Amino acid sequence: MSLLNLNLYEVCDGVIEDFSKSLTAGLENSEDLLSDRIHDLKARAKIYWGRISPSIREAMRKKSITITKNIYCGFDTEYEHVDMSTNKILSAQFAVSSKVLLSLPLVSKYEMHGMNTATGEEYPISRA
Numbered sequence: 001m002s003l004l005n006l007n008l009y010e011v012c013d014g015v016i017e018d019f020s021k022s023l024t025a026g027l028e029n030s031e032d033l034l035s036d037r038i039h040d041l042k043a044r045a046k047i048y049w050g051r052i053s054p055s056i057r058e059a060m061r062k063k064s065i066t067i068t069k070n071i072y073c074g075f076d077t078e079y080e081h082v083d084m085s086t087n088k089i090l091s092a093q094f095a096v097s098s099k100v101l102l103s104l105p106l107v108s109k110y111e112m113h114g115m116n117t118a119t120g121e122e123y124p125i126s127r128a
Contacts, residue, residue: 008048012041012042012044012045012048013045013119015041038081051083051115053115054115054117055112055113055114055115055122056110058115058120059110063105063107064105065103065104065105066102066103067100067101067102067103068100068101069098069099070073070098070099070100070101071096071097071098072096072097072098073094073095073096073097074093074094074095074097075092075093075094075095076092076093076095077089077091077092077093078090078091078092112125113125
């Protein structure tokens, strides 16, 4: 059943893309009617997406390379105690360092399994 819903979702998604191209190209005289059809198809695609097995949805989720830029900075001062009300500054340091993290997604061949939607835990399905 999930495969049927997956196919219907893909068909809706393709038709939405075609309608959107027609709308931006101005090929249809009645833009309101075309816009209504696009919204109807988006709602239908959302229904089909919800009916697909969670493990298949997780496998289809778009995974991309992410780049994270981190900058770390620190500030330090040292004082010499002069008397009860004054201090004399001896030094001040400011340090900056940076790090770039590149995260690559792990892409693997999909194998049918079940998924607990509350915890995201996957479990094997026996093939009988």
